[in-house]
Amino acid sequence: MTQMSIAKALNESLRTALDNDPKVLVMGEDVGKLGGVFRITDGLQKDFGEGRVIDTPLAESGIVGTAIGLALRGYRPVVEIQFDGFVFPAYDQIVTQLAKMHARALGKIKLPVVIRIPYAGGIGAVEHHSESPEVLFAHVPGLKVITPSNPSDAYWMLQQAIECDDPVIFFEPKRRYWDKGEVDTSAVPGSPHKAVVAQEGTDLTLAAYGPMVKVCLEAAAAASNEGRSLEVVDLRSLSPLDFDTLQTSVEKTRRLVVVHEAPVFYGTGAEIAARITERCFYHLEAPVLRVGGFHAPYPPARLEEEYLPGLDRVLDAVDRALAF
Amino acid sequence: MTQMSIAKALNESLRTALDNDPKVLVMGEDVGKLGGVFRITDGLQKDFGEGRVIDTPLAESGIVGTAIGLALRGYRPVVEIQFDGFVFPAYDQIVTQLAKMHARALGKIKLPVVIRIPYAGGIGAVEHHSESPEVLFAHVPGLKVITPSNPSDAYWMLQQAIECDDPVIFFEPKRRYWDKGEVDTSAVPGSPHKAVVAQEGTDLTLAAYGPMVKVCLEAAAAASNEGRSLEVVDLRSLSPLDFDTLQTSVEKTRRLVVVHEAPVFYGTGAEIAARITERCFYHLEAPVLRVGGFHAPYPPARLEEEYLPGLDRVLDAVDRALAF
Amino acid sequence: MSVKSTAAGATPARSGGRSTAAPAKARGRTARAAGAKRRGTEPELVQLLTPEGERVEHGEYSIDLTPEELRGLYRDMVLTRRFDAEAITLQRQGELGLWASLLGQEAAQIGSGRATRPDDYVFPTYREHGVAWTRDVDPLNLLGMFRGVNHGGWDPNENNFHLYTIVIGSQTLHATGYAMGVAKDGADSAVIAYFGDGASSQGDVAEAFTFAAVYNAPVVFFCQNNQWAISEPTEKQSRVPIYQRAAGYGFPGVRVDGNDVLAVLAVTRAALEHARSGQGPMLVEAFTYRMGAHTTTDDPTRYRADEEREQWESKDPILRLKTYLDKQGLADEAYYASIEQESDVLAKRVRDGVRTMENPDTMAIFEHVYADGHALVDEERAQFAEYLASFESESESESESEFEFESESESEGAASGEGR
Amino acid sequence: MSVKSTAAGATPARSGGRSTAAPAKARGRTARAAGAKRRGTEPELVQLLTPEGERVEHGEYSIDLTPEELRGLYRDMVLTRRFDAEAITLQRQGELGLWASLLGQEAAQIGSGRATRPDDYVFPTYREHGVAWTRDVDPLNLLGMFRGVNHGGWDPNENNFHLYTIVIGSQTLHATGYAMGVAKDGADSAVIAYFGDGASSQGDVAEAFTFAAVYNAPVVFFCQNNQWAISEPTEKQSRVPIYQRAAGYGFPGVRVDGNDVLAVLAVTRAALEHARSGQGPMLVEAFTYRMGAHTTTDDPTRYRADEEREQWESKDPILRLKTYLDKQGLADEAYYASIEQESDVLAKRVRDGVRTMENPDTMAIFEHVYADGHALVDEERAQFAEYLASFESESESESESEFEFESESESEGAASGEGR
């Protein structure tokens, strides 16, 4: 058990993977000497060489496209996309090739490629550096989409993503990179696709993932001061999505609020609301409410505090749900 | 009033737009002499010249990127993407530039670009020619997304898309191209963003758009033989989405089934289910059910009849909804 | 201040019109003269066999084949063409949904395919039926996607022949990545990526050039310039010959007469050797012609003149080699008859094979979406099986297939515990 | 069979190592000799003013400026650098969230910017503060996005200077499309698209080259090769000089000493004239150096040696022109003092301007998402205003801003009937 930040946990996780399996490669823009703009790959090129930790040309489609080719040759590339907003030049290769090639070959080839994307806002950045495009990947059959909210999950889920024989989009909550927590690097982790109850409660369920888990835990703490018992579910995986754990929670609490940074309209919360309503129709005392981004581009940094779902907006939704 | 196919209506609509406004351009792969692979641009280059109807290099990002530049210069490009599966190389230009540039300029420039995409399945094609990627655009703030289901809407909604000062993704239900209907080219059309009740009914609402409207109308006809009265709402617009019309319908029928070809998981139906449940929580007698594609790549042609939502699957969902 | 000449030796041609291609063709033919200078400002075609079937020498590329080898190339081309013709017929008969014919491109495909070694790896587009042939891929494998029973489905590693890629240009990056892996492994194999003249405009192809150059990857980019991308002539993609693009990325490019199987073989061999020997990528542009329609749904009369096609008939790659064989007395009627007979056998095998190709089981929709399983796929599979079963029980007629669904769904569900 | 020489005149350099760039620099300096051959196989830098401030002639590119013009260029560069330095300071003080410094690239930007005419159109990246200066864009406009109050927000048509584009390479296609429009309009203006050495790897840039060539669009592609893309040296993007890429697309490319404002001006003028006169696109590679960090958040000591930077200090573009002015007696101390004073005024204006820059109103989140309105945006705006108002009424303290929200929301809502 060591105390470390998410950034450090990811770095350790990559280091372990590079150590364990000579087929694992790390590739992306500035991942070498610089160690990536967030230093997640810090020191890896020094220790594993330019053949394993590869600075690529500035071309995201090229990065993912060649990663696919390397996977076909038996490698397990872990690709870093520098920021959420820069994944789109690679979108074609991801949804049309990476996601579908295993099926195209009727299972005869595997595509163990991990695409790491630091995502979401809260760091005061300029345009394109704070987006939450997760639904654009979770909707696509053939991809798996996971996102840790704490150092332990960061460490283990990245290991699991690299070991998985399917392409995995690995979203990293960049504004939590420096949050610290316990990591037991010798534990036996559960499935990365199971949600966990991060906080037990009885009156209402908050479902969140990645950066919003912390906000929800804070909201639960604040609510408990007012005598309300909120359960917080950390979804961890967006594809597949663990509806069973959510259903169990909602059958108990009878109310659900989903919280994410991405725009609400056609966002991940929609699927959760739709499916949980179907599964728990007779249990729900209130409609599933959603707290998330507006139907507007991510705003300039000076507005993000007001734009991002925070404690107040979560508690406002809790109030509304409880008022039903 | 003339009887014409959707294909013909689109062709006439483009012709009218080219006639009315010298700034309107048609561009894409094979739109010139060939008239496009579906002949939607048939004869236009002959009549308007290579300067107005432009065969482009085979590069979708280039097509959309230069269309943006042309729009900045005051043109109104109407871009044809040859098939749904080929829009992704242009995805970055669409979501990162086209959708956001107006906001980036605080409204000082406008981006009147229409992107026509023949979409969805049912024509027995090879891979990538039958996809339904609409939610990948509807989720993106800054874009408008519309899709006609009949010749009259095809004619008018394309006119309206071209006249609109915002970027519009115009999805054409390719397997309905040859379906005929009345078109009144002198009518005054309503907003392209209003849903219409295509068939009145009282027991349950079917919401659909594009190619699935016809299936839903057939389902309503079949159901009426069994004494069930189904209302069919043709959504027409996915962004914005006309929740008011849907709400009115559902408050009456108290049951809703959404039907689309795209995978259900994080699909357009999720947003509709989530929001209508929120709006009509005390009216709904059953959860909103969804009929759509599976979480799997679009299958080979020999399987598409079983894959695509048809009469039976829609009626099965109607049964299930009515059983609540 | 003036720009007296272009700075980087570019030849800015007039845009529009088909004029740029035509002179190239003409010039191509003049290249017959042995030892013609290769570094002129105008494109020059490497040629070892003239359209009239005369053997000529080339300053840089030479070849020396045995009569068996020459006859082998002839046989390859004839069988490939016959297979192609049969596929067109099958499409007309409704057995295939679509077919992309290679008619006219047999030399480009057989010549380049035969230049590969078994340990080399091939990344085709959707038209490389001839290359597949040289890799011993069962022709029936190629038909599955055109019949609509799968999206490819063969094992790429069986013959080191990747699946067909429909989205234009993507496979050039896969090939480059694969080649980067080959280099990492210290293997001395090479990779060849096929693409078309139209594809040369895709950003992915440019990025493949960049990655291949920067990592010195052992990949040959093989562009079949058949002069058309559906209805668009090559001038809509480039105003200079495509092979010239390579230089700007730092590797050599060469244009070869794509209807001359000997030249294609020689040039591709050299390019693969260049790659294998650690010299990095190379671009080969095979200048050829799409004799038929783009696919069976295309109607070329809408956009190109018959005369163009007729002109190219005189450059037919098979005829050309046959003339040479005849002139040299390397094949006789008996030989041709035997090839003809082999063709008939192949055609029949293909015909029969397609007609008896089974439709996939409905539940195949849910197969191979993931290698490691996915809870939602399992759930949807089970639900759909149940839904289908409800009809079965209503009609009681096809109970066998009902069981099939159920058992399949169960075994898959069990095997596919999510994640690890 | 052998490949004796490369087919298309390519110079396949060894990949890896920084060796390819270094000789280029050295060779650049030898180009001082007037009339040096421009078509050698090695890259050659157009230079009109040596690092030592000596005026040299070039065979193809010449320039003849008045003393005023020369002093103007000096003034431009000094003020631009001062503005840049002030921005860095403001970032350190927390007034800006980020800054991308142009230090070292003043000549490349001022020289090229001053080559444009008012009716030309400029598509910058995110570092073209010097170009913006030449277009009379208020420097304060550039700071908004770095302060986080907007994403740009100026009117591109006011100075024909498009918004900064952050996603690498995209703007080259916008520039090309714009230029296609210029040609359609029969206007004789030109367009210039800025991009970096790193950007040269993006598929979009290659597609821009293709479109520009095919449509003969009047666009100049201006690559500032500052030798770094964040931490990656140019060898990670290309193994040959970037200007050479143009030839493969069918238009001329030229490499100019990017620290020589006279040469940049001369070459860019020629390139723009080339475009205006209907000869189509041209690529200019300005060989320069990023003296500072990539942005204020970057730490270059992690990836490059101090000596490299020191070497380049001796090629400082401002120093170079000053030496020339001094040698020619074109400027005296009084002149320099006046520029210094102007710099101080500019710096103060920028400092004060930034500090008093207002934060956007919260409700600006919902503004300008659409030009023609969108029902959901209206709905969300109204809901959010109500939500915010609920706090106001709780605290009763800021009722003014509450009204602001409401009135804004209403007026917008009314004006934005959806569609047409």
Ligand SMILES: Cc1ncc(C[n+]2csc(CCOP(=O)(O)OP(=O)(O)O)c2C)c(N)n1
């Ligand atoms: C990204 C993409 N855009 C469009 C298409 C549709 N399409 C299929 S083949 C083709 C033309 C290809 O031309 P070329 O590269 O010259 O190859 P050829 O068909 O001549 O062999 C087009 C436009 C596609 N498959 N992929």
Ligand SMILES: Cc1ncc(C[n+]2csc(CCOP(=O)(O)OP(=O)(O)O)c2C)c(N)n1
């Ligand atoms: C598509 C995309 N990928 C990555 C980035 C992150 N990024 C910002 S600047 C930069 C390097 C750009 O280098 P270059 O083109 O040489 O321009 P310079 O910064 O040197 O002016 C990178 C990788 C981006 N902005 N866009």
Ligand SMILES: [Mg+2]
């Ligand atoms: Mg072609």
Ligand SMILES: [Mg+2]
């Ligand atoms: Mg740079």
